[in-house]
Amino acid sequence: MSRVEFWQGNTACAEGALAAGCRFFGGYPITPSTEIAEHMARSLPKAGGVFVQMEDEIGGIASVIGASWAGKRAMTATSGPGFSLMMENIGFALMTETPCVIVNIQRGGPSTGQPTMAGQGDMLQCRYGSHGDISPIALVPASVEEMYSLTVHAFNLADIYRVPVFIMADEIIGHMRERIEVPDKVQLSERKPVIDPTHPFRAGCDLIPGFPTFGKGYAVHVTGLTHDDRGYPCTTNPEMHEKLVTRLFNKVESVRDEISLFETINTDSKVVFISYGAPARAVEQMLHDHPEAQIGHLRLKTVWPFGERCLSQFPNAEVFLFPELNLGQISREIERHTRIPVISIPKIGGNLHLPQELWEITERYL
Amino acid sequence: MSRVEFWQGNTACAEGALAAGCRFFGGYPITPSTEIAEHMARSLPKAGGVFVQMEDEIGGIASVIGASWAGKRAMTATSGPGFSLMMENIGFALMTETPCVIVNIQRGGPSTGQPTMAGQGDMLQCRYGSHGDISPIALVPASVEEMYSLTVHAFNLADIYRVPVFIMADEIIGHMRERIEVPDKVQLSERKPVIDPTHPFRAGCDLIPGFPTFGKGYAVHVTGLTHDDRGYPCTTNPEMHEKLVTRLFNKVESVRDEISLFETINTDSKVVFISYGAPARAVEQMLHDHPEAQIGHLRLKTVWPFGERCLSQFPNAEVFLFPELNLGQISREIERHTRIPVISIPKIGGNLHLPQELWEITERYL
Amino acid sequence: MRHELRLSGFGGQGIMLSAVIIGRAAVMYDKIFAVQTQVYGPEARGGASMSAVIIDSIPILYPKVREPDIFVIMSEEGFLKYGKGAKENSMMLIDSSLVYSRPGTPHVLIPATTEARRVFKRDIVANIVMLGALVKVTKIVTPDALEKAILDSVPKGTEELNLSAMKLGFTLAGG
Amino acid sequence: MRHELRLSGFGGQGIMLSAVIIGRAAVMYDKIFAVQTQVYGPEARGGASMSAVIIDSIPILYPKVREPDIFVIMSEEGFLKYGKGAKENSMMLIDSSLVYSRPGTPHVLIPATTEARRVFKRDIVANIVMLGALVKVTKIVTPDALEKAILDSVPKGTEELNLSAMKLGFTLAGG
Amino acid sequence: MSGDDWLRKDRLPHIWCAGCGNGTVVNCTLAAVDEIGWQRANTVFVSGIGCSSRAPGYVLTDSLHTTHGRAIAFATGVKLADPSLNVVVITGDGDLAAIGGNHFIHACRRNIDLTVICMNNQIYGMTGGQGSPTTPMGKLSTTTPFGSVEPAFDLTELAKAAGANYVARWTGFHVKELTKAIFSGLSTKGLAFIEVLVQCPTNYGRRNKYRSVTDQIDYMKTHSVLKQKADRLREEGNELPEDTIILGEIVKRSLPAMGVRK
Amino acid sequence: MSGDDWLRKDRLPHIWCAGCGNGTVVNCTLAAVDEIGWQRANTVFVSGIGCSSRAPGYVLTDSLHTTHGRAIAFATGVKLADPSLNVVVITGDGDLAAIGGNHFIHACRRNIDLTVICMNNQIYGMTGGQGSPTTPMGKLSTTTPFGSVEPAFDLTELAKAAGANYVARWTGFHVKELTKAIFSGLSTKGLAFIEVLVQCPTNYGRRNKYRSVTDQIDYMKTHSVLKQKADRLREEGNELPEDTIILGEIVKRSLPAMGVRK
C-alpha cells in the first residue's frame, strides 16, 4: 500500500528519515537544505524524537554522532559551507565507525558562491574532504521519490556498514515538488550485535564489528585515535594503524559492487550517457525525445564507493558522455576505470543542462 | 653566498617564510606542525611582523586571509584535523583570490589518528576538500632544503596567481634535521598592480586580476559570494558564476605545466618510480643502491595542479611504481593520464618504505 | 497535454503558494503529473518572485520549464522579468490592477487585486482570484481539483474566504 | 663511513639534545652529512625516548635508521625497547648507573649519571658525559666539532659545566 | 548627513526587506564614522554571512564579506597586520553568537581594537527565519514551531564577562543614542561591542504577531529601560519583567588592549 | 575508595607525566560519581583532545574521546538522545576555552544537563606547552616566548554570563572541596561547570620557574582565596592582587534546563 503526495524533495528526505526510524536531528540551517531541518523540527517531537539546532555545523554533526552512540538513528542536513565545516567530525565518524546520515543539498560553490542555485560541486569533497584515507558511502537521488527511498536506504547502509552515509542531492531535486508514492512501510536493517564485549572493535570476516550502544553496560571506549580491538588508543604502532585503517577502507571498498546502485537503459549502445542527480532528468528527457537514437544511459544512484562493474554493463560503449553540475568531478573517477573516452559535459552556475543541448552533443558521436 | 645549517624541516619552513617576507602568522598548535608556529612566535616580532595564536584553525586561516588583504605575506601551519577545519575558509581564499600559504605537516589519519606519525593522507583533500570546483596549488618538499626553498616558492606562486598555496609535507620531512645550505637572498615576486580600480576583479588574458590592497583607497568589496568584476555579489546569474569559477579554475589549470615542478632520473627506463615527499628518499636510496638497474624516477615537487607533461618524460615507461604514505592517492590521479599500469605501493601507519622493500617490488618488473 | 506554467509577482503575493496549489490539484486530485519549481535568491525579495509548474498526463522527466505556454503575471516587474518574452501562442493572465504593460501575445486581464480589495477587503487573496481565472481560462486542472487543493493549502479559518476568491476568479474570467 | 646511531633513555635526560649535538657537530664543523630523527608520541613520556642520527661523508638519502651500528643507552626501558636487538658487530655505550641489562654485543659501560652527580652534583649533564664517551670510543665526529656543537646548543651560563662533562666522558671512556 | 558619502550608491536600493531595521543601523554607523573623522581609505568594514552581514557591501570603503560567523577572525588579521586601519565589524545575532560565538568571546578577551556592531533581529533572517541564540524563549520561528525552549544569550553580559572594553545596547529606534554609542565604540581603544535590536518584519515580526513594522518598533520603545534606571529599580527591590530590554552603556573600561594603532 | 572500581585498571599507569594534576581530578571525579550512586552502565564520560581529555580513557564506563574542542557538542547529542544517561564531560583549558569555546557557552546557555569538568593547567599540555586562553598575562609558553600579551579568560565568569546553573572553581590541591563541588555539579539539573586549576609540571611549571610540582601546589595554596572572603574584602574596599585565585561556588541557581531526565 502507498499514498500519493505532492512533496518537495527536502520534505521527502525528512519523511524518509522519519520512516526509517530517525529520531535525532542535529544541525544548523543553510540554504537550500533548511526545509529538512524545519520539517524535522515540526515532526520529531511528535514522533518522540529530538530536534536540536546546534550552534554550528561542527556541533550539528558532533551531536548526531553522540546521539548515534546513544542508540538513535540520527541525521543532519547541510549544504557546501556547512559540509566543509563538518569534515573533521566526518573523519571521526569514519574512524569510530559511527552510523549516521548526512544530507548535502548542493548549491553553487566554491565558498558562499550561489546559495540558492543548484550545483554538484561537492561530489569529490564527500569522498576526499576529510584528512586521511577514508571511504564513505554516497547516494545521489534524482527525484523526489528517491529523496525518500534513498534516505531510508542510507540509514540502512549506515547501520549495516557502520559508516556515515551521504545523500548528495542538489538544489533542483531538493527544492522541486513532484508526485511521490509514499509506501506505508519501509524495510529496515539493524546494527550488528556485539560478539565479544571485551573487544568491541574486533570485526569478523565482513570487517564490521557489532555496535556497543552506550548505556548497555559495554563500557566501551570510543576514540578517534588509532585504536586496537578493545578501542584503546595505540597511536605509535604502525601495524595496528595499518590494520585498522585498511579494515575501515576495505569494509566498504571490498563490497562496492554490492553497495553500488544504478539503472541502465539501452545497454548495447555505442554512445552512453552517465549521470546522477538532476542532470539525469535532462538525459532521460533527451532519450525520451529521441527514442530512435537508442542512446545508452547509466544512471548512478551510488557514487561512492564507485562500483566500476556498472561500466561493464555497456559492452559496446565507444564513448561515455557525462553531464554534471560541476567541472567534471565524477568524470575524473570514470577515467580511472576505462580506456573509452569520457566526455565531461560540465555546467555550473545553477542552470540544468537542456535536453536539446545534450542532443546536440550526442549527435556528434552518433 | 650561503651558509650551512643543521635544521629541522619545520625550522627551515619557518625560516623560508621569513626570508620570503612573510610578516604574519595566524594559527593554532597541532602536532607535528607546531614547531613552525613556535619559530614564528619567536622570530616574527623581531622582524617587525605579527604572530597570533588564534582560538582555532578556522580563526587561524581567517586571520591569515585578513592579513593578506591588509597587504602582508601571511601563512598558517597545521596538520590533518586542523586542515579539515580550514576547508571552508580555504574555499573563501580561492573564491576571493587571496594569496596565502598553508602548510600541512601530514600525520597519520583519518581523525585524530596518529598525531606523531608520518602520513601523506591529505593529498586529495588539499585538492578536493573544500566544496565547489576549486584548483589550488600544492607543493611537496622531500628534504629540509626544500622545506625552505619550496616555502619561498609558495609565497611567490601565491602572489603571482592569487591563490592559497599548500605545502603538503609529511611528519618525516617536517621533523627530521639535516644539512641545509641557506641562501643569503631569495628571489621574490610581487602581486600584480590593479589596472582598473572600478573593476578590481577584472582579469587580463593571464586570468589574474591585480591586487587592490586594503588601505590604498580602492574601496574594494571582497566577497565569497559569486561576484562580478567590480566584486559585487551577483548570485543568481548563471553566466556570471560560470565566468568567474571557470576563470578561477583555469588561471591555475591552464598553466599547470608551468607551475608543475619535478625532477627526473633515467628517463629512458622501462620501470619508473613516481614519488614525492619522504618516500622519494626511499626511492633515491634504492636507485643509489642499485645503479646497475637503471630505474627511472619522477619526483614530483608540485602535485597540484598536476602537470601530466611530467609523465611523457618517460617515453619507454612500461610501468609506474608509486610508493605513497597513503592508500594510493596521487596514483589515482596518474591513472587518469596514462594507459601504462600504475602500481600503487601504499604504506600507512608511520613507517617509511624501506629501500629494500621497494627493490623487491622493482625486481618483479625488471 | 504538457503545459508549462509560469507565475510571477512580488514577494508576499503568494505566488509560490499558487504554484503549489496548481501542482497539488493536478497530482492529488486530477491524478496526473506535475512538477513545481521556483526561484529562491535574496534578489527576489525586493524584485520579482517567480514560480513554475509543469503539468502532464505522463511522468515528467525534465523538471525545469523551458518555454512556458501559460503565464500568470501579478506585478509590473514580474512582467518585465518573466513575462515579456512570452512565445507567440501562449496565454497570459494579467492582474490588471498591478501590471501596466501588455504583451503582444494572447492575454486576459483580471483586476484581481482591486477586486479582492473591493469584495473581500483583503488584497492577500488576489492570488487565489488569479488561480480561479487561470483554471477557468486554461483548464489545466479541473475546478474540483483546484478547490480541493486550495482547501488543503490555506490557513485554517480562511477556507470560505479563499473559495469565494476562487469563484470570483471564475467570474472575472468570464465564467 | 656511514654510521647509524641510536640514542635512548627516559624523558628529561636530554636524549634529543644529544642527538642534535652529534648531528650539528658532523654537519657544521666536520663538514660531513647527518640526519637526525626521533620518536615523538605521548607514550614516550613515561617510557623510553629515542633519537637517531645517521652520519655519512656523502649526502644521506634514506633518512631513517635501518640497522644502527652505534647505541647510546641511558635507561633500562630504553635498553629493552631499543637496545636489545643490537646487531652483532655494533657498539653500545651504556650508562651503567641506570641500565641493569647488558647486551651480548660489544659495549662500553659508562657510569655517566653517577659520575655526573658525584662530580658536578647535576644528573642533567649525564647525557653530555655520554657524548664525550661516545666520541672517544667511536670517533664518529671529531672532539673539536663536538665541543663546538655543545657550546652552540647548551643554555647560556652552562658552557663550562658542559665542557667539563664532555671531558669527563672522554676520561670515563678511557681517554 | 555626509554619512551618505560613505554609501555605494550604485548598489542602492539594497536587498533588505521593507521595514527591515538593518538600514537604520547603517545610517547610524556611517554617521558615527563620519563624525569621528575617519577616512574612507583607511577604514575597513568586515562582516560574515546573513542579511545584516550584507551591510559592508553598501559601504564605500574596503569591505570584506567573509564566511558565516568568522568576520571577527578575519578582522583580527586585518587589524593586527595593519593597525593603522580602522576596522568595523558588522554582524548578526546568528553570525556573531551562533556559529561565530567563539571568535566573539576571544576578540573580547584579547580586547582587540575593533568595533563590533551586531544587528540583533533575534532570528536568522537570511535563511528564512530559524531560531537564533537570541530568540527569546517561547517565540516562534521555523525551527521553534512550538515556541523556543532554549534560553537566549544576553550578548552584552557575554562581552563583558569575556573582557571587552566597551559594551552597549540600543535599538533601531534609538537612532541618536545609537549613533552616540557607536561613536563611543569607535573612540574606544580595545574591543567595542554595540548590540542593536532591530526589527525583521519578514521573518520575526510576521511569525510573532507584530502586524506591522511600526508595531514592533512600538514594542521596543515600550519594553526598554535605561540601564541606570533598571539598576536603580533593582536596587530598590523591584523585579523587572522578564522581557525588559536594558539599554545604554553596559561597560566602559580601559583594560589592556591589542592591535591599537601606535 | 570505591572510585577505584571505576578505573580501567588494565590501562594504568596512565600517560600523564609525574606530578601532573590530572590524575588527582580523576580521583575526585570518580569519588563524587561513586558517592552520588550513579551506575557504570548509565554513566558516560566524554572528552575532546588534550592530556586532560585522555581521562575518560581510564574510566570504566562508556566513554567518548572525540575531536579537539567538540566534547560538549558530542555530549549534547548523547544526553538529548538518551536523557537517562548521566553525562560528564572532561576537558582542558585549550579544549574547552580555545577551540571549544563556542560549544561551551552554548551548552551553558541551553543549560543542558551535563557536568563539565575543566582541568585548567593554563597551557596546552599535549602539544608541548603553547599558550592557552587561560595562560596569565606575562607567563611564558612556547608561543609566548616573551610573556603572554593576551588577557586570560575567567572561565567561571563566562559560564555564569552564558547561563550555567552551577559554577565553581577549585584546585588540584583542594581534593575534598573539589570532590564536594563535583558532587554538587552532578546533582544540579542543568549545566554544572567546575574549573580545576591543575599543575602541569612538564610544560607550564618548568617554563614558569616552578622548580617542582610541590612548588606549584604551594603557589596555588598561597594565592587562592575563598569567594566569600574575596567578596567581603572587595566590599570593604580592598583590592585583591591581580593573581588571586578565587575559589568556591561562583553560581548556584535553577534556571530552566534542557535534557533533564524525566
Add this chain to the structure above:
Amino acid sequence: MRLVIDEVRCKGCNLCTLVCPYRIFKPGTIANRKGILVPVTDRPERCTNCRLQKIYGRTLCGMCQMICPDQAINWVNEEVYEPHRVVVED
C-alpha cells in the same frame, strides 16, 4: 533645502511617519509601479531641517533620515530655486 523621498529607494515601511515630530510624513495610499506605497509629505516646509539647516550649517532633527532604513530621505540643495528657499524659510 528641500525634503525629498527617493522613490527608487523607498520601500514604504512608514518608519518615517512614526518619528517625525511634525507628522510631516503620511502613509501613502497609491501604489507605485513596484507596488510600493511611498509616504506623502504634508507641508514639508515645517521641517526643522528644511528651515534651519542652511542657517546653522548642521543637521537639525534628522530623525526621519536617520531611521529611514532605505536611505530614501534626503535634503537637496536648491541653489537654482532661490525664491523657493526664501519661501521655505518663512
Add this chain to the structure above:
Amino acid sequence: MRLVIDEVRCKGCNLCTLVCPYRIFKPGTIANRKGILVPVTDRPERCTNCRLQKIYGRTLCGMCQMICPDQAINWVNEEVYEPHRVVVED
C-alpha cells in the same frame, strides 16, 4: 588494612609527601628500574585510614590517596594477616 604504594603506578611526584598530616610519606632516595624515586612510608601504622577504616567502615582522611595523581596509593585488606591487623589496630 595496610597502606601500599603501587610501584608500577607511582611516578615519584611526592604529592603524597605534601598532604599527609602525619608525614607518613618521605621522598624516596633510591631510583627503581624505571628511574623513579618512589616515596617511602614512615611508620604507616600511624595513618588514620589504616587504623580506623575497618572500624568505621568509611574512608578517614584519605588525602594522600585522593591527591595521588597516579592512583598508586591504596589500602589492602589483609585477611590472611589477621595478627597484623590486630597490631595495626593497637
